[in-house]
Amino acid sequence: MSKRHSAKYKIDRRLGVNLWGRPKSPINRREYGPGQHGQRRRKPSDFGVQLMAKQKLKNYYGEISEKQFRRTYEEATRRKGDTSENLIGLLERRLLAVVYRMKVVPTVFAARQFINHGHIKVNGRTVTIPSYQVREGDVIEVKEKSREMALVMEAIGSPERDVPDYIQMDDKGTTGTFLRQPKLADVPYPVQMEPNLVIEYYSR
Secondary structure, three states, X not given: OOHHHHHHHHHHHXXXXXXOOOOOOHHHOOOOOOOOOOOOOOOOOHHHHHHHHHHXXXXXXXXXXXXXXXXXXXXXXXXXXXXXXXXXXXXXXXXXHHHHHOOOOOOHHHHHHXXXXXXXXXXXXXXXXXXXXXXXXXXXXXXXXXXXXXXXXXXXXXXXXXXXXXXXXXXXXXXXXXXXXXXXXXXXXXXXXXXHHHHHHHOO
């Protein structure tokens, strides 16, 4: 097992949920945490519940740092409207999230690597920054020479996930248009996300 898979599954075990809805997640077999005390159940405090909500949302988007995540929260508070919805919208605007939603890669970790290696164009220009904020109407595409990669072909053919309706894909499944910023209810999370608790965590 690669370090990437190992780390991903450790996150599932630690949080006690199948965070990305993967069929091979160990949480499907063992619904308790790692270690000899993993099966002990303790009622978490309010702070513990808020922290868990933050860890779930933060880890879902891959290797996003605490500094980046907090900066995203602060931007969400500055914007008009519901802060929880703003937070989800900003996270889903990240190029990493859009590439993952397009289903051209199997995981958020693969999406980061795919972007870093220069396989993605936005409006005809190569973008190698996973945190790049996509705007309505932006066209995101896999480079022509990268479309035959086994990783891409396998992901496109996988029945594991569907492309959400705020991204419009072409017939080949390698080019998508970001139509609009989604609401929480629009995002196909495999587990319940509670951005309101994340807001409470940072508002302490």
